Amino acid sequence: MLTFFHYNWVVREQWYQWCEEITNDELLRERTGGVGSILQTLFHIIDVEWSWIRMLEGKPDTPENFEDYKNLDKIRQLDEKYRTDIEGFVEAWDDSMEKRPFYDPQPDGSVAMDAWGEVMRHVIAHQIHHMGQLSVWAREIGKKPVSPNVIGKGLIHPETVDEDQ
Amino acid sequence: MLTFFHYNWVVREQWYQWCEEITNDELLRERTGGVGSILQTLFHIIDVEWSWIRMLEGKPDTPENFEDYKNLDKIRQLDEKYRTDIEGFVEAWDDSMEKRPFYDPQPDGSVAMDAWGEVMRHVIAHQIHHMGQLSVWAREIGKKPVSPNVIGKGLIHPETVDEDQ
Numbered sequence: 001m002l003t004f005f006h007y008n009w010v011v012r013e014q015w016y017q018w019c020e021e022i023t024n025d026e027l028l029r030e031r032t033g034g035v036g037s038i039l040q041t042l043f044h045i046i047d048v049e050w051s052w053i054r055m056l057e058g059k060p061d062t063p064e065n066f067e068d069y070k071n072l073d074k075i076r077q078l079d080e081k082y083r084t085d086i087e088g089f090v091e092a093w094d095d096s097m098e099k100r101p102f103y104d105p106q107p108d109g110s111v112a113m114d115a116w117g118e119v120m121r122h123v124i125a126h127q128i129h130h131m132g133q134l135s136v137w138a139r140e141i142g143k144k145p146v147s148p149n150v151i152g153k154g155l156i157h158p159e160t161v162d163e164d165q
Numbered sequence: 166m167l168t169f170f171h172y173n174w175v176v177r178e179q180w181y182q183w184c185e186e187i188t189n190d191e192l193l194r195e196r197t198g199g200v201g202s203i204l205q206t207l208f209h210i211i212d213v214e215w216s217w218i219r220m221l222e223g224k225p226d227t228p229e230n231f232e233d234y235k236n237l238d239k240i241r242q243l244d245e246k247y248r249t250d251i252e253g254f255v256e257a258w259d260d261s262m263e264k265r266p267f268y269d270p271q272p273d274g275s276v277a278m279d280a281w282g283e284v285m286r287h288v289i290a291h292q293i294h295h296m297g298q299l300s301v302w303a304r305e306i307g308k309k310p311v312s313p314n315v316i317g318k319g320l321i322h323p324e325t326v327d328e329d330q
Contacts, residue, residue, distance in 0.1 A: 132297020
């Protein structure tokens with residue numbers, strides 16, 4: 001689980017660096033699909049990750065409004081503010097938590113029940129999905145998108161036979 | 166690991182069903198970003214999943230050409246043809262394989278070393294990323310995309326306290 005979160009944080013940082021080369025107007029421009037703009041996508045990824053982890057922790061969510069985060073610096077600051085708490089939770093993850101139930105009140109008054117393992121994978125896939133949208137928008141403005149490759153980022157150190165012995 | 170593969174297969178099937186409502190011309194239309202068209206994206210996802218798993222298995226890859234798979238039925242048949250083999254590998258996955266080295270010859274003559282756990286996550290993220298691209302293209306043609314939600318698909322059955330006792 002941790003490997004995928006590390007992957008997402010590495011790729012997110014690479015998108016921040018990519019954004020440094022783009023004007024703020026372009027980052028805020030309304031686009032087709034997803035949540036509508038590049039910066040709002042980054043905000044949304046941070047916001048959703050934070051909200052779900054807080055809910056699993058049983059801690060109060062602290063909703064933020066995108067109106068207050070409409071430039072790259074503020075987005076990065078928000079991400080940094082949340083990261084330590086999220087990292088602590090993710091690093092303490094163990095497989096015994098996979099099937100723990102999370103009770104999720106629905107807008108219609110019913111209560112859905114998700115497994116914690118589903119919620120964690122939901123958070124992981126959520127970012128990757130939205131980064132795919134960013135990659136299309138990047139091409140639309142004539143820029144090469146950040147690579148989504150998992151391999152080649154040094155996320156897991158392979159054990160060669162010599163090390164095993 | 167298996168949960169994420171199941172997720173991808175469920176979402177892929179939902180995209181196939183989504184495609185049934187779209188003309189083949191629209192599915193083949195060249196688009197900005199990714200690998201260029203909706204059908205070619207689906208082909209690419211199947212192809213990449215198959216190639217990586219075959220390489221991990223130490224079995225020969227069997228390259229296919231998109232020119233031979235330019236409609237939904239043929240794409241589905243290709244997916245079905247590969248699925249049993251891939252499922253067998255994924256279901257036999259255990260954590261002891263995470264750090265096993267995979268030697269990956271590069272175009273420049275060097276050999277990269279990836280961990281098997283990285284390769285598996287690469288395959289998982291690869292599809293999710295490309296589905297994100299499909300979601301933008303879906304909106305461009307005025308259609309609601311398939312939901313990328315992990316929760317709500319019954320992928321993990323939560324254990325309530327009563328069951329634990």
